Amino acid sequence: MQDEHPVPYDVSKYQLPAVTVDVVIFSLINRTLHVLLVQRKRWPFEGQWAIPGGFIRLDESLEEAARRELEEETGVRDVYLEQLYTFGDVHRDPRHRVISVAYIALVRADVQTIRVSDENSDVRWFPVDHLPTPLAFDHDQILAYALSRLRSKLEYTTLAFQLLPELFSILELKHIYEQILGEKLDKGNFYRKIKESGILEETPYMREGRGRPTRLWRFRRDRPGDKQFVFRWREDRRE
Amino acid sequence: MQDEHPVPYDVSKYQLPAVTVDVVIFSLINRTLHVLLVQRKRWPFEGQWAIPGGFIRLDESLEEAARRELEEETGVRDVYLEQLYTFGDVHRDPRHRVISVAYIALVRADVQTIRVSDENSDVRWFPVDHLPTPLAFDHDQILAYALSRLRSKLEYTTLAFQLLPELFSILELKHIYEQILGEKLDKGNFYRKIKESGILEETPYMREGRGRPTRLWRFRRDRPGDKQFVFRWREDRRE
DNA sequence: AATATTAGTGTTGTTTATACACTAAAGTAT
């Protein structure tokens, strides 16, 4: 609420915190879940890696700011974006009071047009289980929370599809689940469940490989409003 | 992240949004889920009801600010508190740019020592299905989201216990679930499930009523780290 | 003593999960 206590129309005479929007950007690279980090060039935390972000402008909403950051860092638009949490401890930035609204972004594997992958860049993809810890600020905490959210939402949303290209095989989809959940899933059960859900649309296309060729499928966005997709592989869901 | 773009140590020369913390306070009153609202005394939205909240101070964290608001409005401490979402649309406050970090609080039924219940007070409890809509600002949206979160977390957390007094019967607990979920649950299945979960501790106390006296139980906080409590009555969980 | 009221248990059929064995279609080696 904005006031039952009197509040001035001119807010500038009050001490205000700064507000940033940070975006934890995930993508699947070489079948492994990666996160995009930037290397800091000055104090504090000089040389350490951080989650990309920046100050919010007065004429953009939080989500607009997140999309702007995302596009600045990766050049991609139209990606999955969701608000994660707002971090506001008093001393999380040693310079001044900064409140950070964190977002999660999922970038599709085939949109890897991003030119940030060379070794000397100050913007780089890291596998989520080989992070350059400790990260700057409280970003270890933010990233851990982002992963936890990702895992938890995987099972009751269609979030995994955001990481896949237009056409994919069922075993590739299974691989994403395994990547994010960090555990093996049963092939037969996965096939059964994903098919029963009706969430996939068969295409006439196949992909050849070393063994038997595989059928390619497409994510069904239209879905007649019928049965929701609920994927649950474990019972201890918790965030 | 706070900067790959250069950032001044003196932040005051930039235009900053104001940051408020709003707390959606739920409680169970007369076996019905209620929410605490305050009536606005001035423009904008004069006379309309709003979620209690206020500006954040530079020397307190977000959660500390939420607890302060909560205590100012209700006089209670030690309540369940959880961050809900951060609302930051550009024009949600017509006066200036305000970003609001919303929290949910659950106040136990027996801590209703609060003196806000008289008819003419500008602070009042409303049943969640009889709200004085439209609320001020975007508070309809915030409240709807809070309810949705409450329902969704009910099934996989121990959140419901936060609304109950120290001792309670199993059917009272069932009643809370029904209140929040908005649907009837099967008595037998509820008994079985809650008992199997091991989350309740039996006490020697009984309560007399009109029919057969009822056993009183207590929420088991210690819980040997064993099996997690997962309550799921429907399959279409989604937020 | 019968009835109403609230508390609490048991039973049964159905669905869903889990583990794991099996079949299928391609390439590669002998």
Added chain:
DNA sequence: ATACTTTAGTGTATAAACAACACTAATATT
């Protein structure tokens, strides 16, 4: 050409969880 390897995909048997609903229990009221 035949057997072997590799990856894809199906089937099945058992166990666990769920949902509906009938039943028993302990008190107060008529």
